[in-house]
Amino acid sequence: MRIGILTGGGDCPGLNAVIRAVVRRSVQSYNSEVVGFLEGWRGPIENMVMPLRMRDTNGLIQRGGTILRTSRTNPFKVERGPERIMESMKKNTLDALVAIGGEDTCGVASRMHKEHGLNVVCVPKTIDNDLSATDFTFGFDTAVSIVTEAIDRLHTTAESHNRVLVCEVMGRHAGWIACYGGIAGGADYILVPEQAIALDKICDSIKKAHAHGKDYSIVVVAEGAKLENEESLRDKELDAFGHVKLGGIGERLAKLIEKETGYETRATVLGHIQRGGSPTAFDRVLATRFGVMAADLVQQKKFGRMAALQGSKVVDVPVEDGVGELKTLDMELYKLAGIFFG
16 A cells, blocks of 8 residues: 655654654555655645655654644645645555644544545644543653653742742643643642633732742643633634634733732743653653554554544544544542642
């Protein structure tokens, strides 16, 4: 068989490990050929391809980002986008496509399969860990590790200067990174999109901590969190998939806390640092398992399916199960985190 592969949406550690696994499994076990489409869905739309041979996968497992590059291109917002994808598949004599991405990339794959008959298999990727039908997505563990290390470093400067430090992390609709990173980093307060920010409670907690001799506090906030009685903290600029571009909650919250408590407060935005660098061992292994599963699904002609981690096993599920609704934070975990607030 001849197989195409693309990486769409935001980059994250582990993408190259999936590419490596798909290529090696396909070539070594099935004698198949693999080509890569560049820059996400823009690749098949504009027929931007590159060969993926065994030697092209050397050293990839520890490398961050994606050698195929990526974009947030939505084929359904491009003139004849879906038709051009199918034309590229035919032009390159491809039997199937492996799409690696999150809600948007896999959502496009699901529509392409249903509406245009594209032979596609998906691999779930998002540092936000917000795809349904899989317990974890690769990239999440690496992001949490980066956040944890950042919070560890913030502790030292917060304590040295008797400051409140607000750390803004990624998380548009789901607070998985904020919650896991906040617990691991020993944050004094964690704020997530699933629960509106009660400013008075946070400030009261900080004041009580100071009254009991703790002269500094660390507050972790997800970028998608918002204040109580406020419709949104987000600007109105949209991306190709209709998502509002986020950012700024950390700085805004820091100013409000300083105003209400009188304590010097500063904000740190981790931003794209969370998506960069080499993947953790967990993410390397998970990405490899997902890649092998995707290659196997292609050979089995089980199209419209997605690799997923359920418990300790990698299984396949319908793509629509992964993208039908977002997997928001387990609020039992958030309750556990709340034991340590204040």
